[in-house]
Amino acid sequence: MRNLWIFISKYNAFFLFVIFEVSALFILINYNSFQKATYISSSNEITGLAYQKVGQVTEYLSLASVNDSLARENAKLHGELRSAFYIDTLTKRHIADSVYKQQYTYIVAKVINNSVNHRSNYITINRGSKDGITKDMGVICSSGVVGFVVNTTDHMANIQSVLHKKTQISAMLADTRDLGSFLWGDNLDPHQGLLVGVSNNVKPRIGQPVVTSTLSSLYPPGIPIGKISNLHAKEGGLFLNMEVALAVDYSKLEYVYVVVNKLALEQKQVEAARVKDE
């Protein structure tokens, strides 16, 4: 017995090695074969807490890339929203009438960019040349005149709004059919316009509706522009000038209709020939 004890103590390193090595291997094999929940893992209280605390510090280092990825994900999710989709199917409304030949068709479009507070305002819509929109087409909405197309791409069109310094629309008083010219006033008021060039013998009254005239190639006749709000805006000498309260709230435009005038080209050609003759 004593000899055994001397033997063990002499080679204690080896025996200790065997004991601890066997227990380590036992833990290793046991864990690997049964995948038991064990205390020796990164999910126990101490190691978990340590990882958590260090993670709180190290997450500051990756904030930039995390922000970047979140922004990218936001962009992706925005792209999946219903409003991000370009609606491809498009219905032009035709009215089959045997008496009249159709002159105007309408293309519905959504306003995707708009401004009202500049001197020259433009609107962008989500229809373009692929949908049959060309330059110099009139644009209206359900409550009145909006503008006309100045530029198109394949899927987009740019509209010069009525709220533009160069706006000049052939207009008339709705019930008396007296002609005039509609301009946007220079006080940048998105609710006010001017009707100028009405002949002196006309007796307009406040509240009289102003609509598009039959002369314009852009718009069908009778589309509302506004109502007369002030009879004496600027003294125009031989002509009457009036202030017009606009019918359309341009800051709230959602959907507009592009007017396709089938006779516009002919009208232009014939008017160009007239100019040439003079």
Next chain:
Amino acid sequence: MSRTILINLLRFIVLVFFQVFLFKNISLYNLSTPYPYILFILLLPFETPNIVLFPLAFLIGITVDAFYDTPGLHAAACTLLAFVRVSFINITVQKDGFDNEPEPTLSIMGFRWFFTYILVLTLIHHFFLFNLEVFRISELQYTFVRFLLSSVFTVFLMLLSGLLFYRKRER
């Protein structure tokens, strides 16, 4: 004596911390992953009795295992390392030559002995560790490359730390 315990306790905490939160994230081309935490076992004083040495080796192994989610793996490798350490010191160092509890550090033992010491022990530890981790003959070649490159990295880091805490010999 109590100073030795304090220093080793501190060394234990610092080495585990760096191993788990720094070196765990370092991997050169998925080939070289350093394990300099074994420096704790290597730097225990010569006079450490075996009955203390083996539990300490097992303890630091199992602590690292807890963070690496590999229960038993590092503990087994560290226990082997402790055994090799005992044998290596028995062969190369005569025990009576030192006064006041010397440690096997670079500053006390000199570069040649220290380098051989950490090189041999690191190679054995890493060889055992990597092969036990993979435990597959078919990946022997890849494991061997990993083991060699990791050993180089670990030895480099341990030499660096040895030079960092280098103190000029007084005797």
